[in-house]
Amino acid sequence: MHTDERPDEPAWNSIPIAAIEHYAYCARQAALIHLERYFADNAATARGQWAHDTVDQTGPSTTPDGTRRWNSLPVWDSSLGIHGICDVVEFHPEGPFPIEHKSGSYRPGGPADLQVAAQVLCLRSMFSAPVPHGVVFAGTHRRRYEVPVDATLETHLRETIANLRALLQSTTLPPARNDARCPPCSLHEGCMPEAPTHPPVSLFTPEFLDDQDD
Numbered sequence: 001m002h003t004d005e006r007p008d009e010p011a012w013n014s015i016p017i018a019a020i021e022h023y024a025y026c027a028r029q030a031a032l033i034h035l036e037r038y039f040a041d042n043a044a045t046a047r048g049q050w051a052h053d054t055v056d057q058t059g060p061s062t063t064p065d066g067t068r069r070w071n072s073l074p075v076w077d078s079s080l081g082i083h084g085i086c087d088v089v090e091f092h093p094e095g096p097f098p099i100e101h102k103s104g105s106y107r108p109g110g111p112a113d114l115q116v117a118a119q120v121l122c123l124r125s126m127f128s129a130p131v132p133h134g135v136v137f138a139g140t141h142r143r144r145y146e147v148p149v150d151a152t153l154e155t156h157l158r159e160t161i162a163n164l165r166a167l168l169q170s171t172t173l174p175p176a177r178n179d180a181r182c183p184p185c186s187l188h189e190g191c192m193p194e195a196p197t198h199p200p201v202s203l204f205t206p207e208f209l210d211d212q213d214d
């Protein structure tokens, strides 16, 4: 399947950080959402939206222990060409760090790590501060997981952004994975990962056409 011609567009000069997470999960998912503008909710995305809504009151606040926080803080890094909104940024004497709220569980090394790493690099750029790690708050276990953003993760992030940018400037929808990622994916119904990439040749044989005439 191909998308319409999409020449270089100014919009892709800056990539939404959410697209990085989508791409890390499945390149086809990123293309469906950010190229085809196709999106569908399921129970997991509804829970995720609820989790974000709980922190989406924009603006500053102070926790009872005196920690300054900012909910829904817009962040960007123009040299990397990425932008997004951090659920929460906490400001500590040693520097700020982002907290990404997830309704489910946390898997180390998964797409959330790249999302948080992108937020960390934005904060480093915006505040000229050392931001050694970000945090994922996993609703399932109601606990924080620290995500160190070292050189290895930063390199992985930069490669992912480059690959994603190429995808967003292309006209080709990546093939479906059709693996364990598909059943829980909210785009499953529209994506149809079980469908053959190419129809069987027999569909186009004269015998098939003859059958249709009966």
Ligand code: SF4
Residues within 6 Å of the ligand: 025, 026, 027, 028, 029, 032, 175, 176, 177, 178, 179, 181, 182, 183, 185, 186, 187, 188, 191, 192, 193
């Ligand atoms: S259903 Fe599978 S192949 Fe399709 S977008 Fe979701 S994860 Fe990717």
